[in-house]
Amino acid sequence: xxxxxxxTLLLRLRWLQLRRAIPLYGIVLLALAVVLGLRLMHRAMxxxxxxxxxxxxxxxxxxxxxxxxxxxxxxxxxxxxxxxxALVVEYGALVLPVLLVLFLAGAWLEALVLVxxxxxxxxxxxxxxxxxxxxxxxxxxxxxxxxxxxxxxxxPIGLVLWLVALTFCWLPVLPLFLLGAIAMLVAGAxxxxxxxxxxxxxxxxxxxxxxxxxxxxxxLMTIIMLPVLIAATIFxxxxxxxxxxxxxxxxxxxxxxxxxxxxxxxPDIRLEANGANVAVAAVFAILPGLALVPLIMLLTEWxxxxxxxxxxxxxxxx
Amino acid sequence: xxxxxxxRCTYGERTVVELPHYEMAPGVHGIVGLxxxxxxxxxxxxxGFGRNREARVLWKGAxxxxxxxxxxxxxxxxxxxxxxxxxxDLFMPADPRGDAGSLNTLLEVPLDAPISTYSTGMKxxxxxxxxxxxxxxxxxxxxxxxxxxxxxxxxxxxxxxxxAERGRTVLITSHVLGPLVTLCDHIHLLQHGRFTRDFxxxxxxxxxxxxxxxxxxRTGEVVARWGRE
Numbered sequence: 001x002x003x004x005x006x007x008t009l010l011l012r013l014r015w016l017q018l019r020r021a022i023p024l025y026g027i028v029l030l031a032l033a034v035v036l037g038l039r040l041m042h043r044a045m046x047x048x049x050x051x052x053x054x055x056x057x058x059x060x061x062x063x064x065x066x067x068x069x070x071x072x073x074x075x076x077x078x079x080x081x082x083x084x085x086a087l088v089v090e091y092g093a094l095v096l097p098v099l100l101v102l103f104l105a106g107a108w109l110e111a112l113v114l115v116x117x118x119x120x121x122x123x124x125x126x127x128x129x130x131x132x133x134x135x136x137x138x139x140x141x142x143x144x145x146x147x148x149x150x151x152x153x154x155x156p157i158g159l160v161l162w163l164v165a166l167t168f169c170w171l172p173v174l175p176l177f178l179l180g181a182i183a184m185l186v187a188g189a190x191x192x193x194x195x196x197x198x199x200x201x202x203x204x205x206x207x208x209x210x211x212x213x214x215x216x217x218x219x220l221m222t223i224i225m226l227p228v229l230i231a232a233t234i235f236x237x238x239x240x241x242x243x244x245x246x247x248x249x250x251x252x253x254x255x256x257x258x259x260x261x262x263x264x265x266x267p268d269i270r271l272e273a274n275g276a277n278v279a280v281a282a283v284f285a286i287l288p289g290l291a292l293v294p295l296i297m298l299l300t301e302w303x304x305x306x307x308x309x310x311x312x313x314x315x316x317x318x
Numbered sequence: 319x320x321x322x323x324x325x326r327c328t329y330g331e332r333t334v335v336e337l338p339h340y341e342m343a344p345g346v347h348g349i350v351g352l353x354x355x356x357x358x359x360x361x362x363x364x365x366g367f368g369r370n371r372e373a374r375v376l377w378k379g380a381x382x383x384x385x386x387x388x389x390x391x392x393x394x395x396x397x398x399x400x401x402x403x404x405x406x407d408l409f410m411p412a413d414p415r416g417d418a419g420s421l422n423t424l425l426e427v428p429l430d431a432p433i434s435t436y437s438t439g440m441k442x443x444x445x446x447x448x449x450x451x452x453x454x455x456x457x458x459x460x461x462x463x464x465x466x467x468x469x470x471x472x473x474x475x476x477x478x479x480x481x482a483e484r485g486r487t488v489l490i491t492s493h494v495l496g497p498l499v500t501l502c503d504h505i506h507l508l509q510h511g512r513f514t515r516d517f518x519x520x521x522x523x524x525x526x527x528x529x530x531x532x533x534x535x536r537t538g539e540v541v542a543r544w545g546r547e
Contacts, residue, residue, distance in 0.1 A: 011364050129431050144408030149399030152432060163364055195395040196367075197448060201408040268395040313384070314366070 006082040010090040038101050041149060045105040049152050052107035059098045060113055063091050067120045087121035133159070143202045145214050150189035158182060162224065169231035172239075176232075176246050180286065183250040186221060187257035187278045206225040206309035210262055210302065214255045220249075221254045249285035249294065256281050256298040262305035265312070319343060320382065320456065320487065325373040327359045327511070329467060334359045335511040342489075342506075346482045348498035349491045350529060351508035357491035358392050360508065361458045364489070365389045377456055377487075388452040392460040392491075394445040402429035402436070402444050409451040422447060424473045438465035450477070459490045463497060475501055494525060 009292075018027060044051045067073075067087075076083040093165075095117050103112040133155035140147045151158070166179035203209035229243045257278045264271050278298075284293035320342040327335040335356040352356050363369035365387060375382045396405060406429065422429060425443045428436070433444065444466050449457060460477075463471050481488055492498050498501055498505055505517040507528055517525050 129428075130435055131430060131432055137404070142404065145397050145400050145404060145408065148401075148404050149397055152399035192398060194397045195391075197389065197391065197445070198397060198405070200407055201410075201452070203449070204385070250493075 006080060007085050007089050009080060010076075010086045011093055014090065034097065038097050041098070042101045042105055045101070045107060049107070052102060052105060052110040053113075055098065056102060056107070056110040056113040059095055060117060063094060063117050063152055064120060066094075067091070067123075068125050073125055084121040088118050091117050091120060132156075140220070141177050141216055143212055144220065145194070145198070146189045146192070147186070147217070147220060149192070150185060153189075154185055158185060162228070165228045166231060169228055170235040172236065175228050176243075179246070179250060180282070182224060183221065183253055184278075184282060186217070186254050187282070188275065190254075190257040190261045191271050191274050193261065193265050193267060193271060196312060199265075199267070199309075204313075206262075206306045206313050209309060209313075210259065210305050213258050213262070217254050217258055218251050221251050225250060245291055246286065249291050252291075252294045252298055253278065253281055254287050256294050256301065259298055259305045261303040262309050263301045265305075265308055267312075319376075319378065321374070321375075321376040321379075322364070323374040325363055325375065326370045326467055327356070327363050327368050328370075330528055333511060335363060337512065342487070342504070344480060344485065345430070345485045345503035346488045346501055347490070348502035348505040349489060349497060349508055350491070350493070350495065350505060350525070351491075352529065352533060356511040357508055357510045358460050359511075361389065361489065361491060362458050365458055382456065386454050387456045387458060388449040388454040389458040390445050390449040390460060392464070394441045396433045396441065396444075398434060399432065401432055402427050402440075405433060405444060406448055409448040410451050411451050416545060421450065421473075421477060424476075425470060439467055439470060443470060444465055446474070446477075450481075455486060457486055457488045459488065461491055461493070462536060463494055470499060495529070500526070 003041045024029065033168070041051075043057055045055065076087070080086055095114050099111055099114055102108075102114075131150040131152070136155065136159070137148045140151070148235050161182055165175040165182075169175045193240050203212050225247050229247050233240045233243050257274065260277055261271060264274065281294040281297050284290045284297075322337050322340040322342075324339075325335065325337040326333060331380055337360075349357050349360065359368065362371070364382065366375075366383065369375075377386055425447065427440050427443050427447065429444075433441065435442065442462065446462060449450070451458070462474060467472065475497055478488055478490070482503075490498065490502065499522050503519050505522060505525060506513045507515040507517070507525070509532070515525075515528055
């Protein structure tokens, strides 16, 4: 087998990764999916010319984003001979199917939009600090670091969900569904237990810690939900009680997830089993007439959380 | 004065640390011992974890607790997805004038980057900054030099000296003798969970021999047998 040249090095590497990650029939299915996707693009462009601009612009943006975010860029420039050419070949292979579709649809001018892809490797990549949503994190109090962690993991998805909920607040169910999804993300962020040093730095005793965490998160959750729920109520005033109950249910759900975390707290571990309990509470929170159940679950777990945390605040008494 | 009375730490049936009575004067104290001697267990116990109910740890006659003690643990874990600055925000200094934030100009921790991108040394330094920021009277440092580069070790030595000048009491565990000999007013030798010898600054002759005596004897026996088998 001939040694790969530097130009096609990355391409061969991707093929190798693909073959290791997916069995042969999977690769065939993937190829079929790509062909069908391209055919769909082609038909869309034939029906409406403007799609060609969106597809070309979107593809350029995607490759640019890929180039900016790829972690191996530094390594490639240091250790791969003719790294720029290897990158051009890789990006070229990525945009080639889209170019083909654009040519087939006669969108020559739009195809020119993709030309910058071939000079991307020579353009400087901005090395960001890797911190996501730093402007958003500044609004979150220091002791609610789970929220900062959530922003780091999900930004900008959470923000997009919230904006879509606000934009489509006139629809009957969608905004509530999206707020529910945000509440589940927040509840999910409470599964990771912080190290003992952070626990002890947050508050001076278990009682203060649980109150600080629960009320702080309830406040943030209310700030997130209120604009959407108010806007939704303006469009559907008769649903005010549905919106009010849903909002309360989600706030209680988030509070429950925090209390549940501290009821089972152990330093540095991830309480994945808590997800099942939170999911059950979420179902009850949206079922008519059963919204009180999460509240009862919350009140039941609260003393357990305090008792469990006492073991970490006053360990020598146990 | 730090007074330890009736302290006992056990893992199952095994007693790891046992100190019926021990006193430490204010200053910088080094605790040395081989792996398994009980150094980390002792610091944990002094901070309130894993000790028996009857144990009493007093600082200036009152219970030593989280209010007057800061602890840098040997293993530094951090909540995922937060930056160094966000971590430090949790550690509110009792007196803003004592804020250790300025020390980062020497330690050079990239506070605005996510902690997940830090090297081991950076994580150690961040944990140290957190403990220093609390500005407590007693500082427990468990293997603080681990993972640090030479420059950082030198900065840390300067920080510890300054803490001593400010009247703070520092307890450091380490298996690296060099920095401890120059830094500490007292070095306590911990063997099998008990303090067996106490060395004063400037009179540390015999420390290394005492530390390794048992190990040297065992090593000698095993190596000699191995050659013959």
